[in-house]
Amino acid sequence: DVKVTQSSRYLVKRTGEKVFLECVQDMDHENMFWYRQDPGLGLRLIYFSYDVKMKEKGDIPEGYSVSREKKERFSLILESASTNQTSMYLCASSFHLNEKLFFGSGTQLSVL
Amino acid sequence: SQQxxxxxxxxxxQEGENATxxxxxxxxxNNLQWYRQNSGRGLVHxxxxxxxxREKHSGRLRVTLDTSKKSSSLLITASRAADTASYFCATPQNQAGTALIFGKGTTLSVSS
Structure with missing residues (x-):
């Protein structure tokens, strides 16, 4: 079975901190994605990557950056965390760009 | 952008009823997908x-697609308490077929 692993299930950070959310997939997928999920707003795409060192902005990239140095790992970086970045963050991967996504279990981030 | x-x-x-x-x-x-999310967890394709x-079946699931009306439906037959979850449709962001964009979801509660 494909496994997408997010490094933390719950995370509490202070405003202004630099935050790293890590995601690793074990199926040699080309494509990886970061979404955030908020009540009433559904899932919103932050960034995605279709190859190592390649990235594309999603709908809400402001305040975030990403890194993909190795095929299996896709990191989401909050350069200076703010309270409005408190959210559930979901990582996903896929073999084809717009086909079946495999999701991690999510990281619930609280910024205080 | 919400597609x-x-x-x-x-x-x-109630258990045993159909959910649409x-x-x-x-x-x-070029495709439409349905995902399920149990409370606080990642999504499952x-x-x-x-x-x-126009129509596709998988176990108790039946999905229809009407491209002329730009609409799809998901039918779960003979619902069980374990079907309680949120259900999301997802479509490619644009015709070039980039990342998937998700709706806000339908929350289904099945009581026994």
Whole structure:
């Protein structure tokens, strides 16, 4: 079975901190994605990557950056965390760009 | 940008009844997908229907796609308490077929 692993299930950070959310997939997928999920707003795409060192902005990239140095790992970086970045963050991967996504279990981030 | 919109937002039924959820989208697509999310967890892919297909089945799930109306429906037959979850439709962001964009979801409650 494909496994997408997010490094933390719950995370509490202070405003202004630099935050790293890590995601690793074990199926040699080309494509990886970061979404955030908020009540009433559904899932919103932050960034995605279709190859190592390649990235594309999603709908809400402001305040975030990403890194993909190795095929299996896709990191989401909050350069200076703010309270409005408190959210559930979901990582996903896929073999084809717009086909079946495999999701991690999510990281619930609280910024205080 | 929200491509798909699910309807209704919430649905409560008894075990054994059928549950129908609808999804409308805005632009031409090459496929539409349905996902399920148990509370506080990652999403799980249920079914993918391509633009040249009108209906697809998987176990107790039946998905239809009407490209002329830009709409899809997900039918769960003989619902069980374990079907309680949120259900999301997802479509490619644009015709070039980039990342998936999700709707806000339908929350299904099945009581025994």
């Amino acid at each position: 798909g919109e699910e309807d209704p937002q919430a649905l409560s039924i 959820m609808n999804c409308s989208y805005k632009t031409s697509i 249920l079914i993918l229907i391509r633009s040249n297909e």
